[in-house]
Amino acid sequence: MKLVVKAGKSNSMKHHFGDDLAQAVERMKSPIVVGLDPRWEQLPANLREGGDSLEVRARAYSRFCNEVSDVVASLAPAVKVQAAFFEELGPAGMSAMAKVITHARERGLLVILDGKRNDIGSTAEAYARGYLGGEESAWGADALTVSPYLGDDSLTPFVDVALERGAGVFVLVKTSNPGGRMLQDLVTDGEPMYGRVAQHVEQLASQTVGKAGYGSIGAVVGATYPQQLAELRAAMPHTWLLVPGYGSQGGTAADVAAAFDARGLGAIVNNSRGIIFAYARPEYAGRFGEARWQEAVEAATLDMINELRSA
Secondary structure (H helix, E strand, O other): OOOOOOOOOHHHHOOOHHHHHHHHHHHHOOOEEEEEOOOHHHOOHHHHOOOOOHHHHHHHHHHHHHHHHHHHOOOOOEEEEEHHHHHOOHHHHHHHHHHHHHHHHHOOOEEEEEEEEOOOHHHHHHHHHHHEOHHHOOOOEOEEEEOOOOOHHHHHHHHHHHHHHOOEEEEEEEOOOHHHHHHHOOEEOOEEHHHHHHHHHHHHHHOOOOOOOOOOEEEEEOOOOHHHHHHHHHHOOOOOEEEOOEOOOOEOHHHHHHHOOOOOOOEEEEEOHHHHOHHHOHHHHOOOOHHHHHHHHHHHHHHHHHHHHHO
């Protein structure tokens, strides 16, 4: 299918997500995305005081994520907000998520909302208009993760809104979870399904290429499959790769090295638990402890930056 990209409007004349991301990575000299995945049981004890009602949890999630953003704003180009942990708390959680997105953007961070949304027709367009585009949308995210498994026409509304508003889309291509192989590795006509999806994503990206050589349509490719990651980097030369699975899921700096081009661009690597709950990791617990959890966040982020540079 040949996508006909609509002419951009308003914000697209000022912003191009692929270029904005490239500039942020170059400015920070870091390709790290810090995942904001608040889990009640893992929050520092002082944030869990006052009970565990939905409202208390929501306030704690907002405070915790905002303080993480405060720490990493000078170290990372972007954060990835995991919608599920906020949705779990109902209306209070959704209000907290809005505050977290707003605060991160105010700190100069690009915000990727990890919602893995999709639908067809006007429903997909409603998702896109609700989530994407900074001040032009209700939620204000700079980018959104989407599933491709309703087909190419289900992606079109997300692409159109993203281009209209200078936002981005990351399409699930090869995810980091073991069960993803059930569908993504399924071979049809001699090619794995993830390869077919990658072709379509690269087509979308190549039609939206900016000055940095990358489009505003990206792909999610897990660090836990380094061979396929290298394969997909070659197959999608104009596509930003969002790489989950680093750290807690087993991905290493060596595993993700092939995701980058010669300039150190083309990929951003997500780390959630390994950074935001670093105070509980053995290598940081003795140095900082729970009371200095923000310092542990900073140390873990700096260590990851150095690990990626060395690889």
